[in-house]
Amino acid sequence: MICDFCHEREAVIFMEQVNGNGQKRKISICRECALAHGISPDPKSIESSIGDLFREINAFSRRIAAENSRMCPVCGMGIVELRKTGKAGCPECYAIFKEDIKTLLRKNGISGSYTGSMPERLSGVHSVLNDRIALQNKLNDAVASEDYEKAAMYRDYLHALEKSPVSGGDDMPSAADQGGIDGGAE
Secondary structure: OEOOOOOOOEOOEEEEEEOOOOOEEEEEEOHHHHHHOOOOOOHHHHHHHHHHHHHHHHHHHHHHHHHHOOEOOOOOOEHHHHHHHOOOOOHHHHHHOHHHHHHHHHHOOOOOOOOOOOOHHHOOOOOHHHHHHHHHHHHHHHHHOOOHHHHHHHHHHHHHHHOOOOOOOOOOOOOOOOOOOOOOOO
């Protein structure tokens, strides 16, 4: 059996913890990890060091559970499902799970950014989502630099984008058509 801590060496210490509900948790530890966590063969110190070890494992388990419970607020897709399927639920997933997606791509030997062309059938589609993200970034920058006039303009563009269709239909011009993302005047 492999050590639960290093996942490399053969385990030599096996422990089982039973909580008040009768649930059992088994831990396997190699000699090196046991010594690193303060578990020694001395019977006087083994009880306190095992208690510390279980507290450490519980804290680690809670961090992993919190990490795995992250979800996209737009489509509700969880990070666990994204890792399992390798597919995002919506365009917002790419922003929310950016680092996780990069890690998945690296694991599959994919690096760098996409430099290819857009499919012909999508070449005419204007993404309001891209405009919204760019405007939000410009708004944040304007507020940070205390340029409230530009910030108000970006805010108004954002309100206009909220009323436009996601596919960038022709009935409402995009922020880029209304003087550009930068407002046309620098």
